[in-house]
Amino acid sequence: MFSVWVKSTLAALSLGALRAAAFDNSRSDNNSYGATHPDPSTWQKTLSTYCQDDAVDVIPLAFVNVFFGPGNAPSLNLANTCNPSDEAVFPGTTLPNCNFLAADIKTCQAKGKAILLSLGGATGAASFSSADQATQFGDTIWNLFLGGSSSTRPFGDAVLDGIDIDVEGGGTQFWDSMVNRIRTLASGASKKYYVTAAPQCPYPDAYQSQVLNAVEMDAVFVQFYNNNGCQNSDYNNGGYTFDDWDNWAKTVSKNKNVKIYIGALAAPSAGGTGYVDVTTLSNIALETRSHFSSFGGVMLWDASQAYNNGRIDMAIKNAIRQSGSAPTTTPPKTTPPTTTPPTTTPPTTTPPTTTPPTTTPPTTTPPSSGGCAGVAAWSATTAYNGGQKVTYNGHLWTAKWWTYGSTPGGSVGDWQDSGAC
Numbered sequence: 038m039f040s041v042w043v044k045s046t047l048a049a050l051s052l053g054a055l056r057a058a059a060f061d062n063s064r065s066d067n068n069s070y071g072a073t074h075p076d077p078s079t080w081q082k083t084l085s086t087y088c089q090d091d092a093v094d095v096i097p098l099a100f101v102n103v104f105f106g107p108g109n110a111p112s113l114n115l116a117n118t119c120n121p122s123d124e125a126v127f128p129g130t131t132l133p134n135c136n137f138l139a140a141d142i143k144t145c146q147a148k149g150k151a152i153l154l155s156l157g158g159a160t161g162a163a164s165f166s167s168a169d170q171a172t173q174f175g176d177t178i179w180n181l182f183l184g185g186s187s188s189t190r191p192f193g194d195a196v197l198d199g200i201d202i203d204v205e206g207g208g209t210q211f212w213d214s215m216v217n218r219i220r221t222l223a224s225g226a227s228k229k230y231y232v233t234a235a236p237q238c239p240y241p242d243a244y245q246s247q248v249l250n251a252v253e254m255d256a257v258f259v260q261f262y263n264n265n266g267c268q269n270s271d272y273n274n275g276g277y278t279f280d281d282w283d284n285w286a287k288t289v290s291k292n293k294n295v296k297i298y299i300g301a302l303a304a305p306s307a308g309g310t311g312y313v314d315v316t317t318l319s320n321i322a323l324e325t326r327s328h329f330s331s332f333g334g335v336m337l338w339d340a341s342q343a344y345n346n347g348r349i350d351m352a353i354k355n356a357i358r359q360s361g362s363a364p365t366t367t368p369p370k371t372t373p374p375t376t377t378p379p380t381t382t383p384p385t386t387t388p389p390t391t392t393p394p395t396t397t398p399p400t401t402t403p404p405s406s407g408g409c410a411g412v413a414a415w416s417a418t419t420a421y422n423g424g425q426k427v428t429y430n431g432h433l434w435t436a437k438w439w440t441y442g443s444t445p446g447g448s449v450g451d452w453q454d455s456g457a458c
Contacts, residue, residue: 079341079345080117080341081116081117081118081340081341082341082344083118083141084096084098084118084138084141084142084145084152085140085141085144085145087145087340087344088141088144088145088148088150089148090351091354092348092350092351092354093150093340093350093354094149094150094151095150095151095152095153096145096150096151096152096153096340097152097153097154097155097201097233098113098115098152098153098154098155098197099115099155099158099201099203099339100113100114100155100156100157100158100203101113101154101155101156101157101178102114102157102158102160102163103131103163104156104163104164104165104174105174106130106131106132107129107130107131108127108129108130110127110129110130110131110132110177110189111132111174111177111178111181112130112131112132112133113132113133113135113191115135118135118138119133119135119137119138119191120133121133127189127191130189132181132189132191133191134191135191135192136190136191136192136193138192138195139192139193139194139195140195142192142195142197143195146198151198151199151231152197152198153197153198153199153200153201153231153233154178154182154197154199154200154201155200155201155202155203155235156178156200156201156202156203156204157202157203157204157205157206157207158203158205159205159206160206163204163206163207163208164207164208164209164210165208165210165211165212165214165215166211167211168211168214169214170211171211171212171213171214171215171218172214172215172217172218174215175214175215175216175217175218175219175222176218176222178200178215178219179218179219179222179223182196182197183196183197183199183200183219183222183223183230184196184222184223184226184228184230185222198228198229198230198231199229199230199231199232199233199255200216200219200231200232200233201233201234201235201258202216202232202233202234202235202245202248203234203235204244204245204248205237205244206244207244209243209244209245209246209247209248210247212245212247212248212251213247213248213251213252216232216248216252217252219232220232220252220253231255231256232252232253232254232255233254233255233256233257233258234248234249234254234257234258235257235258235259235260235300235336236249236257236259236260237259237260237264237267238259238260238261238262238264238267238268238278238300239264239267239278240278240281240282240285241285249285249290250289250290250291251291252291253290253291253292253295254290254291254292254295255292255295255296256295256296256297256298256333257282257286257295257296257297257298258298258300258336259278259279259282259297259298259299259300259336260300260336260338261277261299261300261301261311262300262301262302262308262309262310262311262312262338263308263309263310263311264310264311265310265311268310268311269299269301269311269312269313269317269318269321270310270311270312270313271311272313272317272321277321279297279299279325279329279332280329282297282331283297283329283330283331283332286331287331295331296331296332296333296334297329297331297332297333298333298334298335298336299318299321299322299325299332299334299335299336300335300336300337300338301313301318301335301336301337301338302337302338302342303337303338303339303340303342303343303346303349303350304342304343304345304346304349306342307338307339307342308338315347315349315352315353315356318335318349318353319352319353319356319357322334322335322353322356322357323356323357326357327443327451334357335353335357337349337350337353408433408455408456408458409428409433409458412426412427412428412433413427413428414427414428414429415427415428415429415434415444415445417444424436426455427445427452428458429444429445429446430445430446431457431458432445432446432454432455432456432457432458433454433455433456433457433458434446434452434453434454434455435452435453435455436451436452436453437450437451437452437453
């Protein structure tokens with residue numbers, strides 16, 4: 038099946054702000070909306086279908102769910118798109134020949150999309166017995182899917198843009214050896230190869246902590262779903278752990294510029310628990326972005342259900358596609374707004390200009406009816422868009438970007454002081 042991301046402002050990683058990622062503990066790897074829904078019109082579409090607009094910037098293909106199968110070769114299951122049961126396999130292996138996807142992969146890449154390969158999944162139960170075996174597996178992934186060469190390349194001459202690690206079972210050791218091998222092979226390449234991961238929201242992750250702490254990650258897609266007590270639907274109940282992941286990014290991660298994505302279900306049927314509607318998810322994303330500089334965007338599982346849920350991917354992308362950037366400091370969490378305030382129009386008049394005398398004039402206080410006339414006072418319970426103006430402590434303030442609960446003149450820096458009233 039396909040995974041999709043959509044991003045807002047991503048400084049370190051030119052990906053996107055939304056992804057359909059991994060883990061659904063209510064189904065197996067080969068399940069998707071297209072595999073279970075009775076209406077064929079809602080089934081998973083071709084890969085190139087999801088690259089036609091700018092809603093999605095990164096598509097991980099999920100999953101390589103078998104690491105060492107017959108012939109010591111891996112296997113992959115992309116649901117109804119390509120799998121070992123419906124497609125021919127390479128001789129002596131269970132690795133399906135999906136070379137018909139090469140054209141779609143190239144089409145998406147030509148449109149600026151990054152196409153990654155997701156390793157593991159809910160039923161992958163992958164593990165390595167030694168660092169040497171993990172290093173050899175890194176060679177295999179490089180030769181079959183990335184910049185290497187092999188006679189058994191499932192996607193033909195298409196070269197993917199990196200890997201996404203989704204360890205949800207099996208062993209926890211030696212993943213760093215696999216990643217380091219791929220990083221070494223990619224070091225002299227002519228293009229960037231990405232390494233990302235999709236841990237569960239409880240911190241630290243039970244299966245991926247070792248690799249997350251040992252190697253440089255470009256992005257981490259935290260699954261805030263299918264984790265009762267720690268998911269998007271628990272945002273106001275103390276179960277939202279983005280602050281823990283932000284702290285990991287800044288104090289533990291080998292890459293201090295790593296970006297953290299909010300993982301979400303694309304539809305109620307996409308997982309077991311944790312789904313929130315597009316308005317709630319947009320508010321969570323905007324509030325998180327305003328408080329945490331590690332925020333990179335939103336991840337959705339999965340592409341087919343995003344499209345069949347009113348194009349939630351496009352709705353989220355539009356909600357978080359604004360000017361401004363995340364703050365450089367991390368303040369405490371606050372409760373997001375539940376309604377969108379009306380936009381306040383700043384005054385268009387300019388106070389009269391007076392010509393001072395030739396002698397030094399006495400100091401005077403500017404009139405309060407000047408640039409602050411008609412401007413509402415700042416409210417801690419109102420969300421403001423970039424460019425909106427408020428008054429606070431006798432000054433006129435202009436929002437630099439979307440902000441909520443951030444005091445004008447405070448350490449977060451969401452407001453520009455436009456002068457005394």
